[in-house]
Amino acid sequence: MSVFALGLNHTTAPLDLRGRFAFSAEQLAPTLRGFRERLQRASEVAIVSTCNRTELYVGANRGLVTPAVDWLAGVGGVSPQTLREHAYVLEGGAAARHAFRVASGLDSMVLGEPQILGQLKQAVREAETAGTLGGSLHQMFQRSFAVAKEVRSSTEIGSHSISMAAAAVRLASQLFEDLRENKVLFVGAGEMIDLVATHFAARHPRAMAVANRTLERGEKLAGRFGAEAMRLADLPSRLAEFDIVISCTASTLPIIGLGAVERALKQRKHRPIFMVDLAVPRDIEPEVARLSDVYLYTVDDLSTLVQSAGEKRQAAVEQAEAIIETGVQSFVHWLDQRGSVPLIQALQTQADDWRAIEIARARKMLAKGDNVEAVLEALSRGLTQKMLHGTMAELNAAADGDQRAQLAQTVSRLFLRQSARPPVDDQR
Known part of the structure; x- marks a missing residue:
């Protein structure tokens, strides 16, 4: 496999x-x-x-x-x-x-x-x-x-x-002169929002808030940064309060629609909103990007800011x-x-079967009173014949000369790996 x-x-x-x-x-x-x-x-x-x-x-x-x-x-x-x-x-x-x-x-x-x-x-x-x-x-x-x-x-x-979080902060800094004058809204409470909030918190914005579907989880994250926790359901009515909106949830549908952003811009008297949608699928409807006072960036847009060269x-x-x-x-x-494991297991199973057959036959011979040497001879000969039978049959059946030569090389490599000559010390 x-x-x-x-x-x-x-x-x-x-x-x-x-x-x-x-x-x-x-x-x-x-x-x-x-x-x-x-x-x-x-x-x-x-x-x-x-x-x-x-x-x-x-x-x-x-x-x-x-x-x-x-x-x-x-x-x-x-x-x-x-x-x-x-x-x-x-x-x-x-x-x-x-x-x-x-x-x-x-x-x-x-x-x-x-x-x-x-x-x-x-x-x-x-x-x-x-x-x-x-x-x-x-x-x-x-x-x-x-x-x-x-x-x-x-x-x-x-x-x-440069992380996505750092890239988001860099972009926001290009739009707003001093992030200490801005209010930041984080939508979601997952790992990515945690990371982004950490980067923004280091710039000491005027206020931060976390909007999450589960208020308890939002409160836990907000507490770490001295931020306000709010329900996701309250987001449309409060969107106008924030200059920066960073969203990353697991929602399968957009949670910030075009109409909500248009109403927020009207309340803000068209002061710009910086928005980053880090979610896949999108959290913010793509049509929002067409609004003249919205600067919307997606996860793909941030790729141009994470170049580290040299x-x-x-x-x-x-x-x-x-x-x-x-x-x-x-x-x-x-x-x-690992691909050879099934073959190895099959070979071991076959060898165990042959051994069991020959041992059973040897025990019967011993029970009949046969000579021990004769029993051992029959046991070893029976095992040897079983082990070599398939190889001998393949060699005899090989009709093609090239096939026979290749098979002979394989058999030699498998069964004749040790030299038939005795060790040097024994030739003295």
């Missing part, structure tokens, strides 16, 4: 298409089970879903790629052809290399960003909970975590990145790629060995 990866990310698919394939943490387990029920030959599957990517990792041969594409396209409500135009399929070592690069932050919109490693680990935990991880994927992901750790500890890959960055990438390649070769070797 091999592994393959089927996915789409920020380099292959636009934001709105990625939004169709975004899975919340609560959706992962039932989705994984649904995939395995649909494709019963795929016993191993894991899904990585972030704002930048959705990737399906499957422990199966390439023959299941087409059914997997059809299934994923159905989940996203698009045609298989549309999905293929924006997706990538990687198998074996290529799939492992991709997973290792993702874990190490080399395939991220922000080079070296650390959040993806935690997201990958969460995906593995969800697959374990759903009972769909399996040995091959478990081994691949565990090795990806080890490679990512080495990349981060041995290279400077993480020191040359020779140090390239050197760090090259060093990281070398570490990853070593890890890939090790995993491919393990995968190849």
Whole structure:
């Protein structure tokens, strides 16, 4: 069995298409089970879903790629052809290399960003909970975590990145001269909002608020930053109070609509609003961007601000790629060995069966009073004949000269590995 990866990310698919394939943490387990029920030959599957990517990792041969594409396209409500135009399929070592690069932050919109490693680990935990991880994927992901750790500890890959949160603050600073004069609203209370709030709090804005569907969770995050907690249902009526709005929730539908923003602008007498939508699918209706007094940025828009250039960055990438390649070769070797396990087990079972037959026959001979030496001779001869019978039959049946020569070489390598000559010390 091999592994393959089927996915789409920020380099292959636009934001709105990625939004169709975004899975919340609560959706992962039932989705994984649904995939395995649909494709019963795929016993191993894991899904990585972030704002930048959705990737399906499957422990199966390439023959299941087409059914997997059809299934994923159905989940996203698009045609298989549309999905293929924006997706990538990687198998074996290529799939492992991709997973290792993702874990190490080399395939991220922000080079070296650390959040993806935690997201990958969460995906593995969800697959374990759903009972769909399996040995091959478990081994691949565990090795990806080890490679990512080495990349981060041995290279400077993480020191040359600007996070999405820092990019949002930079953009806001370009619009407003002094963030200490502004009010900031954070919509959501997840990890990304936590990170963004940390960056904005360092600029000491005039006021901050957290709007969340679950008030208790919003209060917990707000308490850390001395911010106000508010219910998500109150957002439309209070939107006009805020100069900066950062949103990142797991909602499947936009929660900030065009009408709400238009009413807010009217109340603000058209003072500008800076908005960042970090959610996939979108939290803010895209039509909002057409309003003249709104500066709306999506997760893809921020990619232009997270460039870290120079020779140090390239050197760090090259060093990281070398570490990853070593890890890939090790995993491919393990995968190849794992492919031989069924054959090894079958050989061991066959040998045990032969041994049991000959031992049973030897015991009968002993019970009849046969000479021990004769019994041992018969036991050894019976085992030898059984072990060599198939090989002899294949050699005798080989009609083609090239086939016979190749088979002879294989047999010699398997059965004649030791020299027939006695050791040098015994020839004196």
